[in-house]
Amino acid sequence: MAVRVQDVITALEGAYPTALAESWDAVGLVCGDPESVVQRVLFCVDPVEATVDEAIDFGAQLLVSHHPLLLRGVHGVPADDPKGRVVHRLIRSGIGLYCAHTNADSAVQGVSDALAAALGLTVRGPLVPHAEGADTGLGRIGELPEPEPFRDFVRRVADGLPTTVWGVRGAGDPDRPVRTAAVCGGAGDSYLAAATAAGVDAYVTADLRHHPAGEHVARADVPGARVPALVDVAHWASEWPWCQQAADVVAAALPDTVEVLVSTRRTDPWTVHAGAASDPGRALA
The missing domain is CATH 3.40.1390.30 (NIF3 (NGG1p interacting factor 3)-like)
Incomplete structure (x- = not known):
């Protein structure tokens, strides 16, 4: 038929x-x-x-x-x-x-599950469940088989996703151990507080804006605070x-x-990247 x-x-x-x-x-x-x-x-x-x-x-x-x-x-x-x-x-x-x-996005085995799998994470549950104890919801919380430095985790993200001009950016201590991570396919800076509350080591999403990201990272300097490092990727790639x-x-x-x-057509809108200084602070000196 x-x-x-x-x-x-x-x-x-x-x-x-x-x-x-x-x-x-x-x-x-x-x-x-x-x-x-x-x-x-x-x-x-x-x-x-x-x-x-x-x-x-x-x-x-x-x-x-x-x-x-x-x-x-x-x-x-x-x-x-x-x-x-x-x-x-x-x-x-x-x-x-x-x-x-x-x-x-919200279904069991949805967009964020696919993103977590691409990064080698074992999913433990949704980042923002639809209801307490629900399997459905936005984002996912996952775990790596072994901890690794944040710089290696950022490289893991870059290797697990298709290459884009936007690239992959990390905000956090490069030596920080990462074992647990939250992910959210697409624009996810509205869930920074949820990632922090989840107690994960890193949060991977797209379209992170300057002020929310900067304010989030600044909270890491507060004594006793446990704030996840951030990984920003291209929306399409996520x-x-x-x-x-x-x-x-x-x-x-x-x-x-x-x-x-x-589809193998790269529909991310960004087409040109001029590169970045390895030490931005020194570049202005």
Whole structure:
């Protein structure tokens, strides 16, 4: 029996229930016919022209993305608008688009689980559970097999994620031992307090802003304070491991019926990096 778009959606929503999505989010089928036949599915972080190109090249009938295409209300999708152009190209190419966003963030075995696995962490539970004792929630707390210096942990993060111009940045004592870490795929500086309360040695997330990060690190100077060191990565890179996880969900639910592929297009927006001084303080002297 032919696999249809709805069959893939059923598999994805079994793993990432839409009930877990935040109230402001826009998840689900964006365009395409649920009854259309599917033979190939491409998984990506961003539904942009580069990944639409890849879906067309792959011969996919469905593109599954983490980020929504139409998160905020729109009054039209004209072809001369960037988002409208994506919609038009998908429809003309016979490709549906399905988005799993904050429901994939909060699900058991979701985005942050995939990030933790990429870093070699054994997950112990959510960083911000939906309820006391719940397995669902945002972020994850994990543990390394053995402690290692923070500088080595930062290198571990860089080695475990796809390379980006943004790179990987660490804030903390390079010699500090790291055994436990919290991770949050995507922008996670709103959970700095949760990471501190969890008592972990390091916190890995994306899009850390100057003031929240600086104020957080300054608390490490308070006697008796236990403040995690920070690792800042590119937003796209932090969520890319989920693509393989989602592809595996569909492949397991529909074995030998659909071909799955994880996008290799680097859709992180940053394209140029001028480098950094190894000793910024001395560079100003």
